[in-house]
Amino acid sequence: MRLLEKLHSVLEQQLSDYISSPIIKRGWSYYKNGQVQNVQATVHSTLTGVVKGSELYAVVIDAEHLRYSNCTCLYDGLCKHIVALYLQYCSEHKGGPEGAEQCYFRLLGLSPARNLVKAEDGTERTESLMPPNESDTLEDWLTWMEAEHGETWKKCRHSLHPLQPLLSSLKGLAKDWQKPLQRLHWATVIIFVMEQAERAILTVDSFSRYYHEMSFIRMAEPWVEHCNTLVSDLEPTEMSQQELDWSDGLVVHIKGRALLTEKQLFDWSILYLSFCEKLSVNREWYERELSRLLLELQLPKDESRNVSFIHIAAGKMYFFDHKDDQSIEHFVLGSFERSQKIIYPCVAKRIEEGKWDIALKWMSFLNERISNNRNARNIGPFMSLCRKADEARPDLPIWTAYMTDMLPYSYIELSEHWLNAKRYEEWADLQLFIGVKPEEINAPELREVAKVAPHTLVPIYHQSIESAIGTRNRQGYRMAAKQLKKLEKLYKASKETEKWEGYLIELVAKYQRLRALQEELWKGKVVT
Structure with a gap:
């Protein structure tokens, strides 16, 4: 038995609306790992089955009234086992593993669940729509790009190369536009392509995700850089109303991405703040956007909403207005x-x-x-x-x-x-504190200090010589003899020959019982 098509669409929309992305992703993992043992539809428009977790859990999904669904696990609410069971049902009755994968992305909001319903005559048709034109809005363009190219990410299993020709072709649609609006169109295209990359990374298994992320980010670096360049070239004080509306729409769109708590491929908050910094010269826009952020902070707590980002964004907005105390207050909370x-x-x-x-x-x-x-x-x-x-x-x-x-x-x-x-005294004290030996210091730096402030190096050499002698081996004694020759030059450069002679007499007397050291001092012509 199978659910009615209309009922199936309603169920999918409810799951998408009421289950968070992290739960959906965990349910996908359960489904992919084969932990759903069975699933079936009943005459009462429900799905029932068993999912294996730390133990076996019985799951019931009410297609008409999702709130009546339940699972025998301890989770209080719609759980990953419910998602896994539903995805298994899609695999068995809605197009196999590919059908389940399409459903998974619809649940994440990557394509609308309502598209599941077939046309009235029972056929499925794909029509190529004409692109909007220069007089149309940001929303028109985003809707068209999603309808025409919203599944390009599926070709990006191992790299983002399939997105490059898409980027070029979409930018080409505005090649004859006026420059100010063309910038906004190109920025929109880049953001759309970046979102395609975000969708693509979700298909990568957890074991190789890190390497794919690095590859994807490197591939996308020129796109992100170009987008930032386009933003920096905006001229808010000279924008038409259409350009202002388009810019404001992009800010809202990007902010929606930055508000997500799940891990993302790109740092959308940086792009959002780049727009804000440029547009904030328009006082009316600045006050409106700051009010939006402060209103966001008054909303009830929601784990799916990145409150830290809102505080960071508000902090930067106050900084733009030279209200640094308020800025710091918000950064403290982020x-x-x-x-x-x-x-x-x-x-x-x-x-x-x-x-x-x-x-x-x-x-x-x-x-x-x-x-x-x-x-x-x-x-x-x-x-x-x-x-x-x-x-x-x-x-x-x-x-x-x-x-x-x-x-x-x-x-x-x-x-x-x-x-x-040229704070040589402090520099030398630092080397002493860290315990750096003369041979570990960069040679040009050592020569510079020896030439300008030789006296500052004397304690460093004293410390190094004592350390070398302390090794109590022939190699250490040989190093001590070499350092003593250099120390002699430093004393002479500082015009402190008498101090050198006194220091050497004390050193020889102190270690007179170390025959090997005395031999190395003699061989090195430190003493005669």
């Missing part, structure tokens, strides 16, 4: 892992503007966050900001404090900074 690459340019801009009271607030905020989670990805950009600030305002000791607090992670950046600033 995920720092996702917001830091957005925050760093904000701080750099305030430093460039010489707004030091504000810059100090931003740097304090960053230091607090990074101190709690120290790694190279976090510390590198923060150190760059500290160096930039220290170069502009060396009279403020806070920058040095931030940099030294991050040791040892900040060693390379800090060493380079102090050397460039």
Whole structure:
């Protein structure tokens, strides 16, 4: 027995509306792994069956009233076992594995479930529609592209190459348009193609997803770069009403992507904020978009909605309006892992503007966050900001404090900074603190310091010589003798020959019982 076609369409639409994407994806995994043991339709318009999880679960799906569906598992609500059973039914009665796959993507919202219903005469027809023209709206173009090319992603099993000719052909439709509107059309085409790539990655199995993601992202880099270029070339103050409406529609469309909590191939929040930064020069648009974001924050909590993104976006919008206190307040509430690459340019801009009271607030905020989670990805950009600030305002000791607090992670950046600033004493103290040996220091750097401030290297060589002798082996003694010859030159360059002679006498006396060391000192002509 099979469900009536109309009833099947209603059931699919309900599943799509009331079950979250993560649950649907887990149900797909259960179906693909063959964990549905049986499924059948009954005379009461229900599907029944058994799904194997940690144990066997009995599942009943009411096609007319989905809320009456149930499963014997402990999950409170419509679960992955219900999804798996439904997909198995589609496989057996709606076109095999390919039919189940098509259903899976419809459940995720990648194509409308209502398309399942056949025409009244029972036939299935595909008609090629004429593309919209220059006077049509963004919605017209997105609807047409979805209808004509919305399944191109299916050809992208292993690469995005099938999308390149699609991108070129769609951009070609606007080749004779006026430049301002052409930019918006091309940006729309790129966004549509990026969405096709997002759909394609969902078909990749979990074992090879990482490698496909890397491949897909590299392939799409020129597209994303071109889209950002198009956005940067927009001229909001000179836009017609059609262009403003098109731009606003794109912002809403991209924001819809950025609001999703599921893992995505592209960082849609960055593209969204690129549009916002450009369009915010239009005060009316800025206030309208900020109001939308703040209204989003007042909605009831929903796990499928990325609230962290909303706070990050609101923070950046307040930054555009030079309301840095409100900006920081929102960034505090967002995920720092996702917001830091957005925050760093904000701080750099305030430093460039010489707004030091504000810059100090931003740097304090960053230091607090990074101190709690120290790694190279976090510390590198923060150190760059500290160096930039220290170069502009060396009279403020806070920058040095931030940099030294991050040791040892900040060693390379800090060493380079102090050397460039010709702060040789501090540079040498840093090498001593870290325990760096002279032979581990870059040779040109060592020569530079030896020439300009030889006295600063003396303690480093003392430490290195003691360390070499401490090895208590012939090779270490030989290294100590070589270092002593270099140390002698440093003392002479510093015009401290008497100190050198006194140091050498004390060293020889201290280690007089180490016969092998005495031999190496004699061979190296350190002593005679």
